[in-house]
Amino acid sequence: xSWQGKEAYLREVLSQVxxxxxxxxxxxxxxxxxEERVADYLSQGYEKEKAEEMALESFGNPxxxxxxxxxxxxxxxxxxxFFSSTLAGIAMGVLxxxxxxxxxxxxxxRSGDVPGEDILRRINVNEKxxxxxxxxxxxxVIVEKNGDLSILYNTLLTRDFGTSGYxxxxxxxxxxxxxxxxxxxxxxxxxxxxxSRGRHTVHGFPEDAEKLIIEYDYYNRxxxxxxxxxxxxx
Amino acid sequence: xxxxxxxxxxxxxxxIFISFALLSGMFYIDPVAAYRGSERSIHYGPSEVVHVExxxxxxxxxxxxxxxxxxxxMQKSMGIFWSxxxxxxxxxIRYDHPIYYEAQxxxxxxxxxxxxxxxxITKVQVHLMDxxxxxxxxxxxxxxxxxxxxxxEFNKIIAYxxxxxxxxxxxxxxx
Numbered sequence: 001x002s003w004q005g006k007e008a009y010l011r012e013v014l015s016q017v018x019x020x021x022x023x024x025x026x027x028x029x030x031x032x033x034x035e036e037r038v039a040d041y042l043s044q045g046y047e048k049e050k051a052e053e054m055a056l057e058s059f060g061n062p063x064x065x066x067x068x069x070x071x072x073x074x075x076x077x078x079x080x081x082f083f084s085s086t087l088a089g090i091a092m093g094v095l096x097x098x099x100x101x102x103x104x105x106x107x108x109x110r111s112g113d114v115p116g117e118d119i120l121r122r123i124n125v126n127e128k129x130x131x132x133x134x135x136x137x138x139x140x141v142i143v144e145k146n147g148d149l150s151i152l153y154n155t156l157l158t159r160d161f162g163t164s165g166y167x168x169x170x171x172x173x174x175x176x177x178x179x180x181x182x183x184x185x186x187x188x189x190x191x192x193x194x195x196s197r198g199r200h201t202v203h204g205f206p207e208d209a210e211k212l213i214i215e216y217d218y219y220n221r222x223x224x225x226x227x228x229x230x231x232x233x234x
Numbered sequence: 235x236x237x238x239x240x241x242x243x244x245x246x247x248x249x250i251f252i253s254f255a256l257l258s259g260m261f262y263i264d265p266v267a268a269y270r271g272s273e274r275s276i277h278y279g280p281s282e283v284v285h286v287e288x289x290x291x292x293x294x295x296x297x298x299x300x301x302x303x304x305x306x307x308m309q310k311s312m313g314i315f316w317s318x319x320x321x322x323x324x325x326x327i328r329y330d331h332p333i334y335y336e337a338q339x340x341x342x343x344x345x346x347x348x349x350x351x352x353x354x355i356t357k358v359q360v361h362l363m364d365x366x367x368x369x370x371x372x373x374x375x376x377x378x379x380x381x382x383x384x385x386x387e388f389n390k391i392i393a394y395x396x397x398x399x400x401x402x403x404x405x406x407x408x409x
Contacts, residue, residue: 072237077237077238077241078237080241081237081240081241081244084240084241084244084245084248085240085244087244087248088244088247088248091247091248091251091252092247094251094255094260095251098260131277132274132275132277133259133271133274133275134275134277157275159257159258159259159271159274160258160259160271160272160274160275161258161259161260162259162260162261162262162268162271162317163259163271163272163274163275163317163318218277219276219277219278219279219299219302219324220300221277
């Protein structure tokens with residue numbers, strides 16, 4: 001058998017393998033083995049043509065090889081492998097798409113922060129509240145030089161990830177210790193997502209207020225967070 | 235790794251992924267589960283679902299929760315998954331008229347829903363801007379729902395008692 005007969009030889013092998021999805025990898029693998037064997041014969045001093053002929057002959061009967069390969073590449077297992085790999089690939093893609101925003105949110109966890117040059121006072125807060133499927137961590141209150149007061153917080157969805165597009169724009173009513181409430185602006189930061197960072201800014205909050213109170217009372221959910229403003233430091 | 239091991243590995247991964255996706259609410263294959271997830275995400279409910287109505291590609295859920303009512307929609311996607319439509323909300327019932335209602339229109343799945351405070355009310359009519367009149371005589375624990383699929387906007391609502399007398403009428407404010 002000549003090297004020119006390689007294609008016919010491989011076709012003969014592949015004709016015995018019923019699972020056509022595997023024909024290409026089998027073809028590639030057999031070609032690679034044949035070339036290795038040719039190289040082996042060449043290194044033993046055979047002429048190229050003779051080396052190629054011997055390599056093909058050493059492989060044996062193509063029908064028998066094909067039958068043996070067909071046992072290894074059974075259609076049922078082959079299709080199971082094909083479909084399970086496809087499904088696993090899709091699942092992996094969905095997981096990556098779901099986890100990517102979470103990773104970006106962690107990397108971007110300082111978004112919504114106030115520029116350093118605008119900060120008059122930074123008060124550390126360690127308050128955690130939970131409503132339904134969301135945990136809210138209030139971690140900082142920042143008093144700005146222009147008198148604005150910003151409340152910074154992280155929110156974490158614990159379930160219902162399919163609804164993670166819903167933003168949490170209302171942390172509650174902002175009050176001082178006298179019960180006076182204040183209008184706030186929201187939306188800064190990365191609100192929305194499984195993990196998100198938010199910032200609410202209050203204009204005109206009194207400089208001499210002793211407490212900042214965040215009170216949430218909607219749809220029978222309630223929490224109250226009291227933050228002393230006289231503590232903390234620069 | 236031989237093919238059998240690869241198949242086993244793939245199947246284990248797929249089962250874990252599906253379990254996680256369904257348990258965590260990443261996907262919903264049940265419209266009621268999607269509805270409950272949307273309620274939790276606006277920190278509302280759980281409401282008592284008094285009526286479910288189909289529309290092409292989804293369902294209206296008419297619900298009542300303490301002093302609020304809601305009519306949110308769940309939509310089907312990719313043939314098996316369910317997700318909430320836009321503007322999920324609950325609205326507080328007012329008692330200053332024989333009926334309290336909400337109108338959501340100017341978008342697909344337009345609807346008027348509400349609650350009667352007077353059980354003698356047996357019929358509610360919604361008149362649209364194009365002249366269409368929609369009538370509803372079914373109440374579900376005093377809640378009612380009228381829906382329309384075409385683009386026409388809400389114009390007025392009229393409630394009638396069992397003797398056919400008009401007991402409430404309100405026209406949309408036109409600016």
